[in-house]
Amino acid sequence: MKITDYIKRHKKKTIVLVVLLIFYAFCLPKDLFTKPTSTVITSYKGELLGALIADDGQWRFPHNDSVPEKFKTCLIQFEDEYFYKHPGFNPISIFKAFRQNLKAGKVKRGGSTITQQVIRLSRNNRDRTYFEKLKELVLATRLEFRASKEKIIAFWASNAPYGGNVVGLDAASWRYFNRKPSELSWSETATLAVLPNAPNLIYPGKNQDKLLAKRNRLLKKLLTKKVIDSLTYELSILEGLPQKAYAIPQIAPHLLQKINKEKKGEFVKTTINKKLQTQTNTIVKNHYNQLSKNGIYNISVLVLDVKTRQVLSYVGNAPTDNKHQKNVDVIDKPRSTGSILKPFLYAAMLDNGELLPNTLVADIPTNFGSYQPENFDKKYAGAISAKLALSRSLNVPTVRMLQSFGLEKFHHYLQKLQLKDIKKSAEYYGLTLALGGAESNLWDLCKSYAAMASTVNHYSENSSRYFTNEFSSPTLYADKSIDFGAKTSEKIIFDAASIYLTLESLKDVNRPNAEENWEFFDSSKQIAWKTGTSFGFRDAWAIGTTKDYVVGVWVGNADGEGRPGLVGVQTAGPILFDVFDKLPNSTWFEKPFDEMTKIEICNKSGYRATDICEEKTLEFVQNAGLKTKPCPYHISVNVDESETYQVNTSCENLENIKQKSWFVLPPLLEYYYKKQNPFYKPLPKFRNDCLGDVKNTMKFIYPTEKSTIFLPKNFNGKQNELVLKVAHSNNDAILYWYANNTFLGTTKELHSFAIQPKVGEYNFTVMDNFGNEIHQNISVKH
Template sequence: MKKINNNKGFKPLIAKHKKKTILFVILLLFYVFCLPKELFTKPTSTVITSKNNQLLGALIAEDGQWRFPKNDSVPQKFKTCLIQFEDEYFYKHPGFNPISILKALKQNIQAGSVKRGGSTITQQVIRLSRDNRNRTYFEKLKELILATRLEIRASKEEIIAFWSSNAPFGGNVVGLDAASWRYFNRKSTDLSWAESATLAVLPNAPNLIYPGKNQHKLLTKRNRLLKKLLVKKIIDSLTYELSILEELPQKAYPIPQIAPHLLQKINQTNKGRFVKTTINQKLQNQANEIVKNHYNVLSKNGVYNIAILVLDVKTRQVLAYVGNSPTDKKHQKDVDIIDKPRSTGSVLKPFLYAAMLDSGELLPNTLVADIPTHFGSYTPENFDKKYAGAVSAKMALSRSLNVPTVRMLQHFGLEKFHHYLQQLKLKDLRNNANYYGLTLALGGAESNLWDLCKSYASLASTVNHYNQNSSRYFTNEFLEPTFFADKTVDFGEKIPEKIIFDAASIYLTFESLKEVNRPNSEENWEFFDSSKQIAWKTGTSFGFRDAWAIGTTKDFVVGVWVGNADGEGRPGLVGVQTAAPILFDIFDKLPNSNWFEKPFDEMTEVAICAKSGYRATEICEEKKQEFIQNSGLKTAPCPYHILINVGNSENYQVNTSCENLSHIQQKSWFVLPPLMEYYYKENNPFYKPLPKFRNDCLGETKNTMKFIYPTEKSSIFLPKNFDGKKNELILKVAHSNKEAMLFWYVNSEFITSTKEIHNVAIKYKVGTYTISVTDNLGNEIQQEIIIKE
């Protein structure tokens, strides 16, 4: 076969028609690149939906139009109505319909003006992208060329989606999705045939016909389209009859605003986009209603702002986000409280408790001192201004006692605790430990609801993961939660070492928080089988400015803040009274959760002294077996039990100088230091002070005494009474022997003596004084005070 030489065939041909070839190439290139890469560039609304695609809210576009971002999914009902009304041969033509064009041309020539367009849906998309320029024949030609180019680049479904997202629907409503919500208050996939037909005919003349105007024309167009659907057997006669009975929309509905503060937050980074969130719409609506109900009550007391955050522990997704209450602009309703720094009150106390357990410096039932305490000029007080003498660390946390907490913090170390908090990545903890001082655990620091809920969720997740993954931890356990549905959190790799707190310390902390006294309506909760077990904590900032309640179960974390955005304090703005009821209302809407599993691999069963909560020694008379954290094996043994010799009656201490050896028995006795004992015995009627020696014994009772007030060198300001005179200063001392006689001296000058109740009132001028107290056995204690104006 003879080989054809293409070079000889084409080159002469191109050379012969050089100009035509160049023109053809230019036209071809023009055709290829004539269509803009982005057809529609106008600003769009920021739209957020729930996890199941329910609309949560939208912001109007920058140009004042309700124009939702392009939606590639067009409901079948609307698509059918649109094609039947606008372009029956849509799926058959290449972008234009010659027959329709000829008919329109003939009709327009006969009328002497443009009466009919003959445009296909594709051509309408081009016209919309070119801002509806004047309808001239030259413009029509351009649209035709661009339409054919669009047909090559995009599928028919994409073209339908372009039209549905950018067609005008009257007023400032653009696109099917916005129109569906504005006119029918539902998403487009839920529209009926009558509603779909209404929206299909609206863009045909949006300036003349829209809900509330020219209703008769709109109704005629809609019903004509429905009749066509019946004739073509797209709908049956019953559907048709019911459809034509449906009323037209009379006014535009407001766009739903179910999570307005989350919408604003997302708008900062995703402006003009469609964002699917992790929000549970049902729970969000319930949370909104709960906030509204509590706001109506709290606002009567001048408390106007509430915030709620709900997290899923397993996925670390945000399930509900209420940034503020439905108040007014005067009370800053638009402020998103969730990420704003506020005084923490007591909500950091569990982290101190967990840190001390984790470092092996505490056991849950270890007795800690609850006595008047002074650290220089700082004097912490419990909320009820009372003292228990000694309480278990577990009770100190569950009752949120300030004095034991500060003493624990001082013992544990301020820098050490501050380091633990830094590991939690609380972004508002910006200063060094000394800046906060010992108030760090009582509200001296600031944090926000987001970070606190994140931290509580991380603690819960640590215990869950440890038990689910063969006693392993995840490297990225303390990560940020997310409200983006397309984001999956990465917990990192499994490792055998703890990240911040070990699982046992967290579990024991939750066990304590489970015992926190609930609000009045929740009292006796433990007696009901259906009751939720919740580890929770409240907090109240100084001056009653912030009320907190944060709780966690195995599956969910709920955080609540109540107060005023401007920082104004109000009487009664207390965590347990204002925030806690909201917390439990939210938990009532959540599914029940099983309690945390005990992390046995991080725990050891040991004998614990029943009275002191320390590891039991041989002389502890009452012992019980408890599981403690492994690091707890480093804690000291019980220091409060001593062996004494008593007679048969056990009323006195004896020795061989006064009693036969056969009548002497050795007994273990629980003895607290005098200052702790002074308050402890008031609350524990079965506490037995150390018995004194019998009078006929050659021996002395070991007498101890200690100042109750002041407890150390301190500056004292004497307040004035209503007459303008200075009040007296009351000095107090506790003595282990209730029959001891105490002798009081001020600057070596004898003042008075006391017995049984050792309180002395003095009145001195400004200056420095040394207070000396001596008992009748020669024991002495001293304390220096400075009296100031």
């Protein structure tokens, strides 16, 4: 009989059958298990770094399809020996269980297969009635149609109860044996295979001997089935049961919290190197133990791989206490930058052709209205190379360079670096922008240092080409690779040569020992590094890069409290080098020759050499360096044969006059420069018998700009003096001092004059005996 004929003759039966089939097809929920799961993170090798307990208070790791073969064997031998042969239920087992329970008058034995147990687990272990068993049987057969046998075992392993608040094989393995399931012994695996049958037996004092007997019976069965040999069996039964629950590893707790915000309840493989993370944790703990004695409680460290832009180590905070914000992840929190932005200004000026590495820049007392920047040691070099000013982190040259370069222009560069915490306008920050007037975070800063290093790497490796997405954010996820974009001949932010020269300026780890401000570090590794200290000693920074790695360190107090000694080089610097000691050595960056030009440099001034510069060196500089102005500090002068005096034909025969190139700094720069440079020769004065113009120049040392000066009282209650200072190019000059056209007195050689002015506005005039004069206006307040 045809099917169509049968349907016509038995319409009601057919409808009922179709309804049943439809019901059967859709009776199984799409998602069997919907309870919340723990957020779990691992290293790039799959090693557990940490986990957060699920929202319902259970240690329930996310579903894992990977079940060790050893565990599958134990589970099947204990729970369902015919698992791979039945369609979801085992009629023989059901019949035996029914007969035994009928004789006993109560349920003593279950005939459930692993598939049925999965269904029961998904239905929250409802009461074991015969009707419920029938439902489980139907749903189990449906599950067999939907999922493979391996998938069903994975469902069981991920959701079986293991006592207390432990659910699933992965969580149980870590809680009871402190390692992942694939590393368990036969004895340990057998324990976890039998435990869900009676999960309360795991706790000491609660009939653990019953659990031991169950385990050993399973091991005996494995021996009988020749799954294990006799030696393995004998050793296995000697192993004891776990007596306590281990804490889940928390190797990167702040990273775990960060990922939990984005991928809550998921299993996440990160880019973290577990060994390096553990070593960094130890380094941070050791330094915390010392720094906490000085009331410094928080530390964060970030390590990046330059080539892949992956995060290798993430320490969000020191192992402090709740009182000192233990749970605050400082890595992405805005903090005052101190001097850590100075390399970006240096690179920007190189990139714009406004500077060469050894160009002398002014380091003298400076006022910009009411703003008076000072160097850390409150000393001045007069003139210092830009490269050395950067490596010594001098504030005054930096501010003067920023003012010369342009505040808006530098602010634009920082915006292109995508430092997200620099949100205000350039005018809001003012000239403090390069000294800590702005805020940034360790993540963005390390990202920028890594991008600069990577720019040089890529330029050298890709036939002098850049990548359009070079300054991208690092990644924490092992399954995500950074797309650096398309190749281009155009620079992205800084050209490769400017970056290379900046890194060259930062790489000397044996820094000059300027009083207590600098320390010596091992120079066996070539590392370009920079420190920073914020105003009030609230933030200490150290960020360093090699060709392969970037390490960033922040030290301070999360609540913003400043502490004496909280200085970048003293607190953050040692941590940075301890971390670098755990990283492989790197070769230095290749010089980007296509972005560089070899030119003559004046040795003394660092500018492009002119014909009258007597000492020159051929150096590779950035191509934009060709736009820099030539040396302004060398002049040709006529001197006598002894080079003691300047002369001219009015006082000396032409054949006795020598024309000599002389390195001459402006008076104010010269005043400080010659203190630091004993071989500096001031310009000789004219011999007394010579006629003609004699150039004599002078300039105020203090005050250097129109400013408001506050004169507090001293300990004796007397008003402090105001000491005026002037530098003059002629040591024999006599200066005449006036205040608001009132004569004050004269000075010779050392030109300083102390007065006790009243509150008010003053115009100071200083005139020399050659008729030159200078003026300075100030306001005095008490």
